[in-house]
Amino acid sequence: MDCVDAGPRTRASLAGDLRALGLGAGETVLLHSSLSSLGWVCGGAVAVVQAFLDVLGPAGTLVVPAFATENRDPARWAGPEIPVAWLPLIRDSLPPYDPALTSCRSLGAIAETVRCWPGAHRSPHPQTSFAAIGARAAELTSRHDLPSELGEESPLAALEAAGARIVLLGVGFASCTAFHLAEYRLPWRTPRDNACVMTTPAGRAWVPYRGVLLNAGDFAELGADLERTGAVTTGPVGSAAARLLSLPAAVGFARDWLTTHRVPPG
Template sequence: MLSYRRLVAAFRDLGLQERPVIAHASLKAFGPIRGGAEALLGALLNTVGALVMPTFTYKTMVTPPLGPPNNGMTYDPHPLVNRKAEFFFPDMPADPLMGVLAETLRRHPLAKRTHHPILSFAGIGAETALEAQTLFDPLAPIRVLAEQGGWVLLLGVDHTVNTSIHYGEKLAGRRQFVRWALTPGGIVECPGFPGCSQGFQVLAEDLEESTRRIQVESATVQAVPLGAVLKATIRRIQKDPLALLCSQEDCERCNAIRAMPSEQRE
């Protein structure tokens, strides 16, 4: 069983003690940990300069009867679909897709969380990055972390969950989408919603030379400079406007990008 000390020793080998980090994690990938997610979080906080994780809340999303064209979604849903939506509150749990560690961070007494009703982030020691987010610039925390020399940390997961690649897509000029969220003040329009991430793993080969990698029991842990992630993403899309899209025939967001005239894809 993994101990807190073993985790700290392993993470220190990554050399991120003075670096802000945006992390994505699978707790299951590590196997049994004495102290569970709290121990893993504590080890991270002991070995990085600042920590940010996505705490997105997809269950706040509603679908209107009409909206912008080529928006990567189907309008006019069945009435029951929107009835399942929940009001966003700052203490709403992160979506299970974010992982147990993200929710553990959100609940930490020192954590701050942004107030975006779909794409919130939580963090400790990263106030400047978190405060940069607005409804119209949901990925701004990633921009600030990059300016601060931040790193992406993938704990037992691959680049298909690497949210920072979405910011690279935006910088490359790739289409962003619009979504809508249910809040106590009404339905809020949320621009800047990113595309699909299922095709992102191909970027791993571009980032191999920049990647620091360790093995912690059954989990592969990868650390990549955030700046390298953004540059590699931009290069891919500039070379091929359809790069990083997934291969699923029914993916509405990827198909929306493919359907655009070539001169508008980037």
């Protein structure tokens, strides 16, 4: 999809583009986004969030991943290498998860703006939380069990039950978090030991738990096959290529696709 730059983007122009894409009032939306892909936006990330809220209206709900990507063993952090000699001090000093304070900037400016929005709700998971604003925000983020990072007891499953739709705004299917819910439903799963920093009754502590080994390495290929079925609406939003699709349909397709295309471990 080629998106021709037609000048500055505004709250009103972005709302018009979202309506043209097929988004409507009262919907529940899981948004993955890249602000820079939209072109120059008057008002930046705040204007983008306002545009979504204008389209969704008071009965709608906007949800974003609000992951605390660094709340894990620093030896597993992605990005620039950290000297091994620093790791003990980092482990001893890493702040515990606080839904009101812990940033999700690594997910982008739009996600961080939603997290900080007045009246926003955030799920309690210390690594893979979701933030939401709108009519169903509290309901959708109320449960997020520690072992269920992106599984049945997470906002992803609640979004599926709510019949939510996904908007991929300037990002590809590799960012489609809903596909991870399908991984939890495969005939096989590989456990993964994990830990995060939390505030417990005894104070700050690393809390261990057993999650699931997840892998987004083939999500781009999975999404391309899903798009070929006609289940994805595409169009420009600002200068970005955008995709709109049903979350329940995406999870169902992904489960079948992954069952067929992935080799069971062992």
